[in-house]
Amino acid sequence: xxxxxxxxxxxxxxxxxxxxxxxxxxxxxxxxxxxxxxxxxxxxxxxxxxxxxxxxxxxxxxxxxxxxxxxxxxxxxxxxxxxxxxxxxxxxxxxxxxxxxxxxxxxxxxxxxxxxxxxxxxxxxxxxxxxxxxxxxxxxxxxxxxxxxxxxxxxxxxxxxxxxxxxxxxxxx
Numbered sequence: 001x002x003x004x005x006x007x008x009x010x011x012x013x014x015x016x017x018x019x020x021x022x023x024x025x026x027x028x029x030x031x032x033x034x035x036x037x038x039x040x041x042x043x044x045x046x047x048x049x050x051x052x053x054x055x056x057x058x059x060x061x062x063x064x065x066x067x068x069x070x071x072x073x074x075x076x077x078x079x080x081x082x083x084x085x086x087x088x089x090x091x092x093x094x095x096x097x098x099x100x101x102x103x104x105x106x107x108x109x110x111x112x113x114x115x116x117x118x119x120x121x122x123x124x125x126x127x128x129x130x131x132x133x134x135x136x137x138x139x140x141x142x143x144x145x146x147x148x149x150x151x152x153x154x155x156x157x158x159x160x161x162x163x164x165x166x167x168x169x170x171x172x173x
Contacts, residue, residue, distance in 0.1 A: 041066075044091070048074035052087040055099040066091075067135030067144065075134045083108065086134045086141070105141050110160035116143045119163060120156075124149060134160065142166055148173070 045064045052058060058078030065075040072091040077084065084107035089097065117132055130146040141160035148154070151173050157166040 045074055048089040048091075048097075049076050051097050052076040052078065052089055052102065056085070056087045056102050056104050058085050058087060058104075065133045065135075067133050069135055069137045069144075071136065073136060077134070088136055103136070105160065110141065111143075111158075111163035113143065116145065116158055116163060120145055120147075126150065127154075137166070140166070 049061045057080040061078045063077045067073045074089045076087040085104050087104040090101050127147045127149045133144045135144050142157040145156045152170045154170045156168045159166050
């Protein structure tokens with residue numbers, strides 16, 4: 001066997017080992033960053049849910065949503081007794097939450113999530129739902145539906161009060 005072939009194999013193995021270590025380090029770094037960001041988001045949602053429990057009529061929290069429109073909100077879905085409420089907690093960086101900033105609406109004042117989903121599903125063939133979120137646009141409570149159909153992304157908003165289409169935007173993938 002030639003000494004040169006041994007050196008070439010040795011350098012190839014060393015190079016592959018170093019590349020593997022660097023690759024593993026990059027994966028660990030990105031995983032850490034992802035989980036750190038995700039944990040921060042969950043902490044903020046939990047803080048907003050607790051704030052809504054303290055300063056709104058809800059007794060229990062069922063779910064939280066993030067809504068990003070002209071203003072961003074953590075929407076806390078919860079019950080006051082038997083009544084389902086949506087509490088809108090404004091998301092404003094570097095500002096203390098104040099109880100007077102909260103706004104809420106009873107499910108009884110509008111169409112339910114299930115009704116919006118059912119109407120959309122009946123009207124949309126070959127669609128894949130991504131999110132269905134309550135929110136506020138121009139001080140009006142809405143349902144925001146995000147879905148894909150063929151090669152397009154759709155963002156549609158429906159009026160909470162009656163389920164009518166409020167706005168629709170689509171983008172090519």
